[in-house]
Amino acid sequence: MGHIELGKWADLVILAPATADLIARVAAGMANDLVSTICLATPAPIAVLPAMNQQMYRVAATQHNLDVLASRGMLIWGPDSGSQACGDVGPGRMLDPVDHCGYGGSTFIPCQRSATSQHHDYGGPDARAARSGALYL
DSSP: OHHHHHHHHOSEEEEEEEOHHHHHHHHTTOOSSHHHHHHHHOOSOEEEEEOSOHHHHHSHHHHHHHHHHHHTTOEEOOOEEEEOTTSOEEEEEOOOHHHHHHHHHTTTSOOEEOTTOSSEEOOOOOTHHHHOOEEEO
16 A cells, blocks of 8 residues: 555655646546545645646636645645747746745745735745655655
8 A cells, every 4th residue: 555655654745747637637536546546645735836838727627626726725836937848938837846845845834825816825945845755746
């Protein structure tokens, strides 16, 4: 039962990159692979870092799925906006991986809420990030 043990071990589960497909599966409560099963089995906070094309990010289904995850207490970190691998420009880029440690360290101390979104933004480097049991999936 490795997925149960991984879920118990983690202090923080980080879904990065969180594709539109992964976000939809976790929002639906599916347990058809290791990642989605750990999400169901963990008592730890779960951070979701969206990473997809700008159109896929903007579509109503993805926004609904992110709202579902946020309503269940999952942390939505990002996305960033800018040039994308497909050549498009807009929201959907995953946040810079260097920032993940800072966000992970301040997971339990919300420091800012975006005025334009229901999703929380967490920031600031913290020494706890270096010693946290973050599980990147």
